Amino acid sequence: MDVFGVDIGGSGIKGAPVDVGRGELAEDRFKVLTPQPATPHAVADSVAEVVAHFGRPAGPVGVTFPGVVVGGTTRTAANVDGSWVGQDAAGLIGERLGAPVTVLNDADAAGLAEMRFGAGAGRRGTVLVLTFGTGIGSALFVDGTLVPNTELGHLELEGHDAETRASSRAREEEGLNWRHWARRVQRYLAHVERLFSPDLFVIGGGVSRKADKFLPLIEGVSAEIVPARLENNAGIVGAAMAAAAAAPGGAP
Numbered sequence: 001m002d003v004f005g006v007d008i009g010g011s012g013i014k015g016a017p018v019d020v021g022r023g024e025l026a027e028d029r030f031k032v033l034t035p036q037p038a039t040p041h042a043v044a045d046s047v048a049e050v051v052a053h054f055g056r057p058a059g060p061v062g063v064t065f066p067g068v069v070v071g072g073t074t075r076t077a078a079n080v081d082g083s084w085v086g087q088d089a090a091g092l093i094g095e096r097l098g099a100p101v102t103v104l105n106d107a108d109a110a111g112l113a114e115m116r117f118g119a120g121a122g123r124r125g126t127v128l129v130l131t132f133g134t135g136i137g138s139a140l141f142v143d144g145t146l147v148p149n150t151e152l153g154h155l156e157l158e159g160h161d162a163e164t165r166a167s168s169r170a171r172e173e174e175g176l177n178w179r180h181w182a183r184r185v186q187r188y189l190a191h192v193e194r195l196f197s198p199d200l201f202v203i204g205g206g207v208s209r210k211a212d213k214f215l216p217l218i219e220g221v222s223a224e225i226v227p228a229r230l231e232n233n234a235g236i237v238g239a240a241m242a243a244a245a246a247a248p249g250g251a252p
Contacts, residue, residue: 002017002018002019002020002026003017003018003020003059003060003061003062003240003241003243003244003247004016004017004018004051004054004057004059004060004061004062004240004243005017005018005061005062005063005064005109005235005236005237005238005239005240005241005243006047006050006051006062006063006064006236006239007063007064007106007109007235007236007239008034008043008047008063008064008065008066008080008106009034009066009079009106009133009134009235010034010038010066010078010079010080010133010134010135010169011033011034011079011133011134011169012031012033012034013031013032013033013034013043013046013047013050014029014030014031014032014050014236015029015030015031015047015050015051015054015236016028016029016030016054016233016236017054017240018236018237018239018240018241020237020240020241020244022117023113023116023117023118023230023237024117024237025233025236025237027054029233029236030050030053030054031050032046032049032050034046034080037081038079038080038081038084039081039083039084040081040083040084040087040089040092041092043080044092044093044096045096047063047093047096047097048096048097051097056098057097057098057099059099059100059243059247060099060100060101060102060243060244060246060247061093061094061097061099061100061101061102061243062101062102062103062104062109062238062239062240062241062242062243062244063089063090063093063101063102063103063104063239064103064104064105064106064108064109064110064235064236064238064239065080065084065089065103065104065105065106066078066079066080066105066106066134066135066137067080067084067105067151068105068149068151069089069103069104069105069148069149070149072088072089072090072091072101072102072103073086073087073088073089073090074086074087074089074103075149076151078135078151078153078154078163079134079135089103090102090103100243100246100247101243102239102242102243102245102246104148104238104239104242105137105139105148105149105151106131106137106235107129107130107131107137107138107139107150107151107153107235108139108146108148108149108238109234109235109237109238109239109241109242110129110131110137110139110204110205110228110230110234110235110238111129111139111140111141111146111202111234111238112139112146112238112241112242113230113233113234113235113237113238113241114129114139114202114204114228114229114230114234114238115127115129115141115144115146116241117229117230117237118202118228118229118230118234119200119202119226119227119228119229120141120200120202123144123199123200124143124144124199125142125143125198125199126140126141126142126196126197126198126199126200127140127141127198127199127200127201127202128140128141128152128192128196128198128200128201128202129141129202129204129228130152130153130189130192130201130202130203130204130205131204131205131228131234131235132166132167132168132185132203132204132205132206132207132208133167133168133169133205133206133207133232134167134168134169135153135163135167135169136152136153136162136163136166136167136188137151137153137205138150138151138152138153138192140152140196152192153167155188155191155192155195157187157188157191158187162188162191165184165188166181166184166185166187166188168206168207170184171207178210178213178214178217179214179217181214182214182215182217182218183217185214185218186217186218186219186220186221189201189218189221189223189225190220190221193221193222193223197223198223199223199224200223200224200225200226201221201223201224201225201226202226202227202228203215203225203226203227203228204227204228204230204231204232204234205228205232206231206232208227208228208231208232209231209232211227215227
């Protein structure tokens, strides 16, 4: 069964049909730049452009969002326009696409995919999936069950919002080498470990493709640390999984 997934990020919006039984993209993903300013209607138009690249959606569409999402409504907005706060995102995007839409936090979507098909598959205990990109997203799982909307990228770290120090964007904007950036990530992981005592960290986002350049440099963290297997496609896959689950007769 192919279901469409779209991943809204602070810098890009990408999507593809997904084989939700296998956790794989059914076609190569298509990406457009996130509009600036990233207002609800502008982003909805970009989502429609991504979906239209593959034709009219034949079924439900899953969409990720960089912020807290409750019942399809966006409660916070990170790295997009503040007018998203209080927006019925599922209704807005669904009307634009002419299809049923499920909206969820972007890191939660990536986490769902990694826990079903990736590095967290079959793992019990406490697992934290962290996505490093424009910001830092987090998905917390306890014995395989998601605790939604944790948004741990906004914890305070050394007097700053953590993602302004340890995100992939911070590394690029400040021109940090891998060793310097790894020290920041290490301090962030140590802080999160003190709060949640996870058994496993799964490191995702676009930077997961280069995990060999920084994960071996991280020390002093007790939990196991592994790179995400689905890399930067996890959000698309997880969005499609959520849409399939929300459809009538969908799997939990």
